[in-house]
Amino acid sequence: MKRLSERVFSTGILNPNLRVFDVIMRTEFGTSYNSYVVRGSEATAVIDSAHPRFAALYAEELEAALGGAAPAYLIVNHTEPDHSGCIAQMLERWPALTIVTNSVAAKNLRNIVNRDDLPLHIVQDGASLSLGDRTLLFRLAPFLHWPDTMFTYLPEEQTLFPCDVFGCHYCEPGVLDTHIAYPADYETSLRYYYDCIFGPFPGFVQKGLAKLADWEIQRICPSHGPVLTKGCRLEAALSAYAAWSAPEPRNAKRIPLFYCTAYGNTRRLAQAIRNGILSIFPDADAPLLDLSDEDPDAMGQRLNESDAFLLGTPTINRDAPPPLWNLLARADAVNLAKRPAAVFGSFGWSGEGPGHIALRLQMLKCAAFAEPHRVCLVPSAADLEAARDFGAAFAAAIK
Ligand SMILES: Cc1cc2nc3c(=O)[nH]c(=O)nc-3n(C[C@H](O)[C@H](O)[C@H](O)COP(=O)(O)O)c2cc1C
Ligand SMILES: [Fe+2]
Ligand SMILES: [Fe+2]
Structure with missing residues (x-):
């Protein structure tokens, strides 16, 4: 568990030994399954969970970040099991927990947790949720990289939780970009992650970036890899995504x-x-x-x-x-x-x-x-x- 600010905590799990992810990706630098806690004056929210293989460790990290409080909400930005894999266990631990997600993700969740009575609060594009002195805003970002993906934004701290976007399979002891000890490896993994996960969807990447345009962003908390901060690697990641997804001007036809x-x-x-x-x-x-x-x-x-x-x-x-x-x-x-x-x-x-x-x-x-x-x-x-x-x-x- 790492405190990112007075009210925001990282409860991510480090998995340095992973070598293959989702069958198709090499993970020579391991990975992390990131999850975050936002403690508002009235309510606490957990943003995404973790891979089920690490359920016991995740439970400990989460309890430490919650400091004895019960979370009111679990925000599900994306239902792929590397982030949704501990939901059943969280519902057992906190039966009053409400799952906040979009309708596409909700359908997936019913088939992941295999329960028809999930305590769901479905949000539309542009919805918000008050935690008291903290607020969460939601925008849908379909096909980044599943149809269910959404962005969550914490305006009071100018912090973005963009799910897999801006993430990478990279693992070091430090949580922040300022702690990266092997920058060339980090950059390799950021590009490789983009190519494998978002490369097929450049148009959706452009649409997703447009949805972020009016949010002032000081901190990006992705679902894998380091947290990005303004002044260190945040600006570079944003401009890299813009460049990688931009349509390429072509002169000669390519016919290999x-x-x-x-x-x-x-x-x-x-x-x-x-x-x-x-x-x-x-x-x-x-x-x-x-x-x-x-x-x-x-x-x-x-x-x-x-x-x-x-x-x-x-x-x-x-x-x-x-x-x-x-x-x-x-x-x-x-x-x-x-x-x-x-x-x-x-x-x-x-x-x-x-x-x-x-x-x-x-x-x-x-x-x-x-x-x-x-x-x-x-x-x-x-x-x-x-x-x-x-x-x-x-x-x-x-x-
Ligand atoms: C080990 C081997 C197995 C072959 N099996 C077949 C076959 O099952 N059916 C067929 O039509 N030709 C078969 N051929 C013939 C090749 O398709 C033919 O020699 C062709 O011209 C080879 O073209 P290439 O020089 O571009 O490789 C076989 C050739 C080799 C060397
Ligand atoms: Fe994913
Ligand atoms: Fe992921």
Whole structure:
């Protein structure tokens, strides 16, 4: 437990040994599950809880911050279990507790705590709650990063509780940004957290930032990582989020061609298709990328940042080989929908590879161009001419 001001306490749990979060994130710097207590003259509120794995420790931290008082309210900014995991236990400890949250989060909570009789106080965008000489204001911030997310603001202390926004998986003994001992690691984790959690939702990040614009903010209390203070890292985090979510100005179209090849046949097709693309878009950024040579994460990023893309695959044992699937495992499914895509490849006899990849693109709701372009074994001059035409037709279709 750490006192942030006379009335605001941090009751976060440090988890320095965590190495994977939510299946998809590496957490080389561990994490923290932050929770806060605001003690008003009339009532006390707890803002978010903690991961259920740490329920016993969290209970101790909370009791220390409450100083014998029973909290009147639990504010639920977001229902992901790393923050909502101790709610059932809190309701047992304080049966008179009222849960303050929005309607989307309330629906999730009923399915998390599995109770229909939850003591809920549902707030709308712009609502407020008095704690006596302290007030909490609420604004909805959907898709940052779940549909349920909301911001809570304490105007008397110009303190923002933005849930996962501005957070990161980073763990040091100190709670405040002024105590960060490894700033480069902190900055790496802030960016990585943004990319994994908010990267798919840049438009919602911009909307969320706009909702903060008229709040004077001295202190940000996120749900993971250090508390940010004005004059140390608060301004940098705000401007980083604005920059990372800003739409990128683009000149040349980005049309990467990803492929694998055992004997160069699929590569020959890729080269011819590329020439066809360049006949329509002479300035296109259309790199030929052999997935066996390239860094998988960098390829995933290129895929997700493309304007259109092509996948070339041989058929190996009746399927496409693993590098193609590894690439598609990195697809940002939220944003790849409607992205123009085409598939091609050389095969020997059965030729299932391109069709299987096309099915995956269909699952991702990409705008598939024509049927996959397949050639048996070594492409002839006529096959290469046809591949060039395929590339030109694909490019013409997205012009
Ligand atoms: C280990 C291995 C397994 C293969 N299995 C299949 C197969 O199941 N079906 C098929 O149509 N071709 C199969 N092939 C043939 C390749 O798809 C064919 O040689 C193709 O031209 C390779 O293209 P690439 O040079 O771009 O790798 C196989 C080739 C290898 C080396
Ligand atoms: Fe979350
Ligand atoms: Fe979280």
